[in-house]
Structures are given as C-alpha cells and as structure tokens.
Amino acid sequence: MSVERLLVIRYSALGDVVLATSVIEPLRRRFPGARIEWVTSHAAAPLLEGLPGIAAVHRLGRSGEDGPRALARRLRGRFDVAIDLQEKVKSRYLALVAAPRRLLYRRRTRWQALCALFGRDLPLQRAHATALYAEVLRPLGVEKPGRPAIAIPAAARDRARALLAGSSRPLVGVAPGATWATKRWAPERFAAVADALHEAGHGLVLVAGPGDAATVAAFRAALRSPLHADLTPLPVDALAAALAELKLLIACDSGPVHLASAQGIPALVLFGPTSTVRWAPPPPGRALSLGLACQPCSNHGGERCPLGHHDCLQHLEVEAVLVAARELLA
C-alpha cells in the first residue's frame, strides 16, 4: 500500500491530544517515508509543533483564517489518508475534504451509541485510550500503540526551570483540580498528603489551571507547609516543561497526568468515577482506585454522584495515598 501523506485530526481535549500522539511512532515505523501532518487546537499546538514525527501542525480555531472552512480549503485533496481521532462533525468534515481514504475513531459500539443517544452514556472500559487509537490504524497494518510524546519549546523549558529554581528538595507536584466535581478528591486531603511529604523532605509544587480557583483556594487554606512554586499561571508548554522537573505528580484523573506521563514522570492518579482501564497512566505511574462495584460510572465524570454518596473518592483515605506516594518516590 502506498501512503505518502497522512493527516491526523485530534484537537481536544488537551489530555486526549497527548494520548493520541501515541499513533505517531507506529505510523512512522509502518510508513518511514510518509509525511504526517496534524490538525489540533491552538492550546495543544505548542506541544506538537516540535515533534520530530510531525511535518506540519495545522491550528484549528473557531472562525476566520484558522476556522474549519478556511482550514478545509488549505487541506483539500492533499493527503492519501486522513485519520480522524476526534469523532466530531467538524473533524469528519476536515477528513472528508482532505483525503479520499478516511479512518474514523469510534469510541462506542452501536449499542453504546444508542444508549448515549437516549441519555445513558455507558462507561467505556474495553481498552486503554492509546489502544483504542491504535485500533483505528489497523487497516493500515498497524497493530500496537506507541508511547505518547510531546515537544517542549526551549523558551518554555527556560521559563519552567527559572520558576522551579532554588529548591534543594526533590519536587512533588500536587494537582487537586479536575473539570468535573465527581473526579475531585477533597482539597483538604491533598493538603494533608502534601504536608506529610513536605515533612519527609520534599518540595511542593501546586499544579492547577485557571478553572481550578475554588479548589486551589480550599487547598491553600488547608495547607500548613510552604509551596515551592505555583504553576497556575503558566501556559501549557511551560506547564508541561515544569512537570518534567518533578519527581512525582499526585493528581485526580486530569490533563496534567498525561503531560507528565508523556515525559516519563510518574503520576499517582486518584480515580473515582472514570475508568482506570481506559485512562491509567503508564508505568512508572500508578492508578489508585478503591475498585467499588459502581466504578467506573462515567466516561468523563459529572457534577453529582449518581448514587448520591461519592464513596469512590470519599472513602479514599489520606494514608492510602501516602503509602502509594512513598512507594513511587522510593
């Protein structure tokens, strides 16, 4: 099969884009001479633009020069194969105009899609997200996923190193935020873990995004130890660069986990409603879950526990997290 130009489409969310980069390595092996281009968001683009496996990154915006129509004009007919890993109307449109042959990612079986249509989004836990992306490539003769990878611009690395400079302690990142309430472990418990690790000789780095303000405020109010650094105001490339300087990241199931894991930094991830099978960090990271009968109950988490008690994270004790953290740090 002759494939000279491939287009991959995945533009959100940030963690999913990072996981989707696991297709680059096997595609490169299968088609060593092919040119691979990628459509992604403005937010994720800095992490892909320096990757050696990608020849060009196309930024997809909402409208104007980088909107779907303008981008479609630039991509039209330029590729042999378009690989749509996003599974949205916009991504299908771009794939349709870009190449005569298209491979589409399908998260759900027909039954699951039907249930989702009627408001019952069954948790998908057949395989890890990277394996699901690799399945899309099977018609091209690719069987296994590679490892996710990101590129860090030199300026972002310099900025992160400057921010983290001056600590004689090994640094542990604590990321108490997550988009959905049911994915969050109590910020006060994160603070208790952070205090214990600080007492044991580690420096503390707060990892959070602009949407985590309330969680961060509660975490800071409960924390007794000094923070070495707060990464909240950093853009995504500098945040990723800072995560590369950590010895361990402790987090809910959220985007920073994938940024750290893609750089080989161990992430200890506290799982509640989402699937460890689908989202667990690769070794040396670890998924911590109570394994209740109701877990997982959701694909992305929600605002309320469907059973009303949120036991999956309410019953996850500080000591269990500390034991796992100490093992990973050792």
Ligand code: SF4
């Ligand atoms: S306790 Fe069970 S049902 Fe409730 S959010 Fe957690 S996993 Fe879902």
